[in-house]
Amino acid sequence: MTAGRAWGGGARFPASLATPVLLAFAVFIVVPCALLLVKGLEPTSAAGDWPDFTNVLGLFDSKIGQQALNRTIRVSLIVTVICLVAGYPVALFIARCAPRWRGLLLAVVIFPFLISAVVRAFGWTVLLGDSGLANKGLIALGLIDRPIALVQNEIGIIVGETHLLMPYMILSLLAVLQRIDPNLRHAAESLGASPVSVFWRIVIPLTLPGLLTGTLLVFSLAMTAFATPFLLGGGRTPILTTLLYDYAFTLFDWRLAASIGIVLLILGILFVTIHRFVSSRGMRSYG
Amino acid sequence: MSDVEVSRVSKRYDDLWAVKGVSFTAPVGSFTSLLGPSGCGKTTTLRLIAGFAALDEGEVRIGGRPVDALPPWRRNLGVVFQNYALFPFMTVFDNVAFGLRRRKVPRGETAERVAEAIDLVGLPDLAQRYPRQLSGGQQQRVALARALVIRPDVLLLDEPLSNLDAKLRAEMRFELKRIQRETGVTSIFVTHDQEEALTLSDQIVVMNLGTVAGAAPPKAIWEQPASAYVADFLGVENLFPGTVGDAARDDGTVAVSVDDSAAVLHVAATRPPGSAVVLGIRSEEVAVRRGGDMGEMDDGPNALDGTVREFTYIGSAIVYQVDCPALPGPLIATAQREFPVGDSVRLHLPPGAIKLLRPDAPAGGSGTRP
Ligand SMILES: Nc1ncnc2c1ncn2[C@@H]1O[C@H](COP(=O)(O)OP(=O)(O)OP(=O)(O)O)[C@@H](O)[C@H]1O
Ligand SMILES: [Mg+2]
Numbered sequence: 294m295t296a297g298r299a300w301g302g303g304a305r306f307p308a309s310l311a312t313p314v315l316l317a318f319a320v321f322i323v324v325p326c327a328l329l330l331v332k333g334l335e336p337t338s339a340a341g342d343w344p345d346f347t348n349v350l351g352l353f354d355s356k357i358g359q360q361a362l363n364r365t366i367r368v369s370l371i372v373t374v375i376c377l378v379a380g381y382p383v384a385l386f387i388a389r390c391a392p393r394w395r396g397l398l399l400a401v402v403i404f405p406f407l408i409s410a411v412v413r414a415f416g417w418t419v420l421l422g423d424s425g426l427a428n429k430g431l432i433a434l435g436l437i438d439r440p441i442a443l444v445q446n447e448i449g450i451i452v453g454e455t456h457l458l459m460p461y462m463i464l465s466l467l468a469v470l471q472r473i474d475p476n477l478r479h480a481a482e483s484l485g486a487s488p489v490s491v492f493w494r495i496v497i498p499l500t501l502p503g504l505l506t507g508t509l510l511v512f513s514l515a516m517t518a519f520a521t522p523f524l525l526g527g528g529r530t531p532i533l534t535t536l537l538y539d540y541a542f543t544l545f546d547w548r549l550a551a552s553i554g555i556v557l558l559i560l561g562i563l564f565v566t567i568h569r570f571v572s573s574r575g576m577r578s579y580g
Numbered sequence: 581m582s583d584v585e586v587s588r589v590s591k592r593y594d595d596l597w598a599v600k601g602v603s604f605t606a607p608v609g610s611f612t613s614l615l616g617p618s619g620c621g622k623t624t625t626l627r628l629i630a631g632f633a634a635l636d637e638g639e640v641r642i643g644g645r646p647v648d649a650l651p652p653w654r655r656n657l658g659v660v661f662q663n664y665a666l667f668p669f670m671t672v673f674d675n676v677a678f679g680l681r682r683r684k685v686p687r688g689e690t691a692e693r694v695a696e697a698i699d700l701v702g703l704p705d706l707a708q709r710y711p712r713q714l715s716g717g718q719q720q721r722v723a724l725a726r727a728l729v730i731r732p733d734v735l736l737l738d739e740p741l742s743n744l745d746a747k748l749r750a751e752m753r754f755e756l757k758r759i760q761r762e763t764g765v766t767s768i769f770v771t772h773d774q775e776e777a778l779t780l781s782d783q784i785v786v787m788n789l790g791t792v793a794g795a796a797p798p799k800a801i802w803e804q805p806a807s808a809y810v811a812d813f814l815g816v817e818n819l820f821p822g823t824v825g826d827a828a829r830d831d832g833t834v835a836v837s838v839d840d841s842a843a844v845l846h847v848a849a850t851r852p853p854g855s856a857v858v859l860g861i862r863s864e865e866v867a868v869r870r871g872g873d874m875g876e877m878d879d880g881p882n883a884l885d886g887t888v889r890e891f892t893y894i895g896s897a898i899v900y901q902v903d904c905p906a907l908p909g910p911l912i913a914t915a916q917r918e919f920p921v922g923d924s925v926r927l928h929l930p931p932g933a934i935k936l937l938r939p940d941a942p943a944g945g946s947g948t949r950p
């Protein structure tokens with residue numbers, strides 16, 4: 294906002310540096326979207342006019358399309374919730390650690406970024422396979438009698454995407470957690486708030502910005518992930534992105550593929566809109 | 581209302597004693613200041629009383645009861661922080677009501693008591709504003725109201741005035757005094773400003789390197805500081821180590837020779853011969869006259885010649901730094917008359933104005949290894 298002014302040179306200096314990137318971004322947003330719309334809304338019959346919604350709407354008629362749509366939303370929501378619920382304590386722990394441990398833990402959190410999604414997916418295939426560590430462990434604990442299917446289904450996708458996206462959530466939360474003035478916690482404690490009460494009434498509201506950023510990042514990345522669901526979900530559990538790939542590269546039906554792209558775009562816009570609405574209400578008091 | 585007894589309390593951070601063997605008592609309804617330079621352990625002491633940090637040695641009693649086993653949220657203390665620590669996402673009302681809600685006070689009573697507290701601290705009707713919409717002085721008052729509304733046994737204040745401008749600070753000092761008198765709450769106040777400590781306190785605890793260097797009421801500590809360190813911190817500008825001479829004199833004074841110099845000063849006090857002392861005199865007690873001026877009375881003892889090295893105008897007077905060949909260092913003196921730099925002046929140190937202070941043993945607190 295005021296970063297440009299803070300440098301004393303007005304907004305011109307950063308603006309001139311920012312222009313190339315912003316311009317490239319704009320081009321790379323507008324052109325593909327336009328192409329997507331042109332292709333996806335292409336008339337299905339020779340006589341039809343251009344905005345033809347048959348394919349997009351038809352997607353919801355087909356069983357597989359509907360399943361993929363539902364699964365995409367379901368998986369993305371579940372992954373977001375798991376990342377939030379499991380990531381929050383981790384972020385909290387790292388934020389409270391002595392600085393010398395914090396760096397190490399941060400490296401552990403970021404480490405998955407250094408491995409390609411494909412390699413990671415193969416790793417999970419092994420771990421979650423019928424004779425993998427997960428099944429063996431569960432059998433050893435006596436929780437199950439024989440191996441259960443953990444990959445080539447939705448569980449596989451959820452595990453893989455959670456692993457893939459957890460760092461985004463943790464880093465988003467950590468960014469705000471580390472900025473919290475410890476005196477705010479002490480003030481609440483001195484006023485009679487137990488640690489649980491301090492967490493819900495002080496820490497959570499103070500981390501709301503990071504929480505919203507984290508959920509936005511994780512949800513949108515979960516919705517658009519491809520390699521992980523492709524490798525861990527198998528052919529019988531398509532989500533929108535893998536279905537799109539099938540249409541484009543197996544059936545070579547570019548029109549259908551583009552219509553899935555349109556649905557993904559609409560979902561993304563919808564989520565961002567809801568998110569913005571929620572944030573603007575939740576953050577009113579942050580100014 | 582409760583008294584606070586801090587006995588031999590120590591706190592170590594890694595290999596540094598932030599606080600080492602600190603003891604003092606804050607009687608019921610009193611106002612106690614912890615005074616000392618930056619890093620001497622004032623905040624740490626306050627945090628130990630509040631329970632924000634666990635102590636390594638010693639004991640804190642509030643109302644006669646040891647509180648070591650009590651977490652901060654069970655101690656019923658009001659704490660005001662240097663940066664106020666208001667909850668940024670809550671309105672003024674919600675900030676002040678926070679403690680009452682944690683205590684499950686009914687709605688109606690909460691509203692009443694919040695209004696009362698806001699009134700007590702002299703805050704105008706800002707209950708629905710957020711902290712960022714308030715001035716520093718107003719935030720300060722909200723912080724006070726929030727701490728007082730729970731009717732704490734003890735009020736702890738960590739340099740609450742240091743973020744205010746000079747005028748507001750002077751005003752808030754009176755406000756704080758009034759509020760403390762009206763509520764009668766036992767208060768412990770951390771400051772590095774001797775004037776704040778002197779004007780507000782019933783008792784001043786001067787801290788040095790994690791230890792207590794002296795504790796006394798303001799008048800006593802002003803007139804007879806416990807040690808050279810305390811005197812230094814309470815604005816005694818001139819301090820010179822010295823040794824008491826052999827015999828006490830008839831006029832009730834002792835002759836004290838200033839170390840590393842030829843000067844011998846007569847001081848209205850009694851000390852055994854040979855004692856190591858520190859001579860202290862405030863700048864305003866040093867009389868300055870023009871050199872060679874034969875004053876109203878005979879020079880008598882303790883007259884020193886010097887030349888003006890530098891001066892600063894402070895409005896009510898002029899402060900001089902005078903080089904005295906007889907003393908190991910320059911002397912600070914305050915006068916109304918103007919003397920230019922380089923002028924020779926004659927200084928007179930009244931025997932009754934010189935304090936004989938206990939030299940400080942090296943302290944064992946902050947900065948020392950355990
Ligand atoms: N959490 C901590 N970890 C390590 N050292 C600390 C911690 N808190 C305080 N210290 C050290 O303990 C000593 C006393 O600190 P303290 O904050 O009590 O000083 P203070 O008298 O309040 O100073 P100031 O007037 O600057 O606020 C300092 O040397 C400080 O560096
Ligand atoms: Mg401090």
